[in-house]
Amino acid sequence: MRPLNGLVFLIGTLLLLTPFSTTLAANLNEDPSEATVRHIAKDLRCAVCQNQSVYESNSDLAQDMLGVIRDKVQAGESEATIRDYFFQRYGDYIYLEPTKKGMNLLLWFGPILGLFIGAYALLAAFKKWKARGDDAIKPAEGSKSQAMQERIEKELNDIEI
Amino acid sequence: MKLSWKIILLLSILVILALFAGGLGNNPRDIPSPLVNRPASPFEAPALDGQGMVSLKAHLGKWVLVNFWGSWCVSCVAEHPYLMDLANIARSRSDFVLIGVDFRDTVEGANTFLRRHGNPGYRHALDPKQKIAIDWGVYGAPESYLVDPTGMIILKHTGPLYPGWFEKVALPHIEKKRTESGE
Numbered sequence: 001m002r003p004l005n006g007l008v009f010l011i012g013t014l015l016l017l018t019p020f021s022t023t024l025a026a027n028l029n030e031d032p033s034e035a036t037v038r039h040i041a042k043d044l045r046c047a048v049c050q051n052q053s054v055y056e057s058n059s060d061l062a063q064d065m066l067g068v069i070r071d072k073v074q075a076g077e078s079e080a081t082i083r084d085y086f087f088q089r090y091g092d093y094i095y096l097e098p099t100k101k102g103m104n105l106l107l108w109f110g111p112i113l114g115l116f117i118g119a120y121a122l123l124a125a126f127k128k129w130k131a132r133g134d135d136a137i138k139p140a141e142g143s144k145s146q147a148m149q150e151r152i153e154k155e156l157n158d159i160e161i
Numbered sequence: 162m163k164l165s166w167k168i169i170l171l172l173s174i175l176v177i178l179a180l181f182a183g184g185l186g187n188n189p190r191d192i193p194s195p196l197v198n199r200p201a202s203p204f205e206a207p208a209l210d211g212q213g214m215v216s217l218k219a220h221l222g223k224w225v226l227v228n229f230w231g232s233w234c235v236s237c238v239a240e241h242p243y244l245m246d247l248a249n250i251a252r253s254r255s256d257f258v259l260i261g262v263d264f265r266d267t268v269e270g271a272n273t274f275l276r277r278h279g280n281p282g283y284r285h286a287l288d289p290k291q292k293i294a295i296d297w298g299v300y301g302a303p304e305s306y307l308v309d310p311t312g313m314i315i316l317k318h319t320g321p322l323y324p325g326w327f328e329k330v331a332l333p334h335i336e337k338k339r340t341e342s343g344e
Contacts, residue, residue, distance in 0.1 A: 047300045060265055061300070064291045089298035091195040 033073045040069050040082055045096045053096055194317040196298050201227075201308045204293045206286035209263055209271055215286035217260065217308065224257045224335055225308040228322075229294055231266040232274035234302035240321035241278045248281035250327055256310070256335065261285035264294040264302070307331055309338060 041055035046062035054062045054069070065086075072082045086094045098104040205216035217225060228244065230237045244259070251257050263271045263285045271285065288294055297306065305318045307330075315334050318326070 061291070061295075064265070065295055067290060068292065068295050087195075089196060089296065090300075091192065091298075093192050 033070075036073050036079060037066070037070050040073070040079055041066055043083070043096055044069075044086055045094055047090060047094065051096075192300070194298055194314075196306075196314050197317055199314055201306065201312050201314045202293075202296045203312075204262075204286065204296065206262075206288055206293060209261075209268060209285035209287055211268075215260060215284050217312070220258050220260070221312055222310050223255075224310060224331070226251075226257070226259045226331070227262060227297070227306045227308060228259060229262045229264060229297070229299050229304045230302050231264055232270035233266065236321045237274075237303050238278060240303050241281075243322050243324050243326065245279050245281045246324070247322065247327060248283050251283065257331075259283040262288050262293050262297075264288040264291040264299070307334065309334070 042053045044054040046052045046054050046057035046059055048059050048061050049057050054065045098107050100108055203217050205214050208215045251259050303321055307315045309315050
């Protein structure tokens with residue numbers, strides 16, 4: 001009975017792997033141009049769904065945009081030309097990542113600049129606190145604080161534990 | 162904290178709040194089209210009525226309103242009565258025509274729509290894979306482009322056209338062009 005068990009196990013394993021084998025084959029057999037299509041479509045925003053790429057979205061517009069990209073890649077157009085085709089029609093908005101040009105530079109480098117300004121301000125503040133801190137350790141003088149000190153001691157003495 | 166720092170902090174917070182408040186009023190779907198003031202992309206596609214082709218080129222020399230729609234589009238139903246009026250305006254003028262681009266649609270769907278809501282009479286190009294729509298930078302329906310007699314896109318209107326739109330928006334452009342050309 002042992003060899004039969006092994007055979008059942010083997011067939012079972014192979015059957016379980018079938019769905020994976022087909023997807024793997026699909027990926028291996030895909031047209032080489034499909035990688036370019038994917039690369040372009042991942043950078044383009046699906047115009048109707050705010051924050052999804054044309055490649056990820058299932059919307060009709062994204063599906064048809066993918067079709068247009070595919071046609072253009074197969075027609076031999078370069079990646080830059082295809083990106084520009086969409087840019088000319090939909091503007092800056094079509095790129096998921098803002099281009100590193102003009103006012104967009106503020107988006108890219110503003111936060112880093114802000115971080116540096118914040119770090120500088122914090123450093124300056126630390127220095128100031130440290131300088132002031134040395135004075136603060138010394139007991140405050142003056143009749144008022146003296147009176148306060150006496151009162152605290154009196155109150156402490158009054159507490160019965 | 163010195164007073165000057167307090168003022169700077171307060172001002173920065175106010176600026177951020179003002180930008181935020183301003184941004185809230187923006188419509189995320191209202192994206193300016195880079196196609197305005199650029200030559201319209203030519204197209205030639207099978208007509209919905211099954212008789213030959215519909216092209217933009219055929220109307221060169223006239224003002225053309227290209228209306229992108231589909232029978233699946235809810236706002237197009239709201240827009241439709243005004244398109245019927247606009248078709249009448251076009252018939253009464255020699256310098257203005259309408260073309261529909263029925264995209265992502267089927268012939269049966271479009272014909273059912275026109276039977277139910279009325280047929281304005283102008284011709285429609287069929288664009289099932291929305292190739293023309295993408296070529297024209299269309300996001301959704303309805304969207305309309307006003308093209309001048311030389312084939313330049315003068316303006317884009319996103320969303321349904323509304324009663325009085327022609328007189329209020331299109332006519333000033335037509336009149337301006339006419340005075341410029343000295344007619």
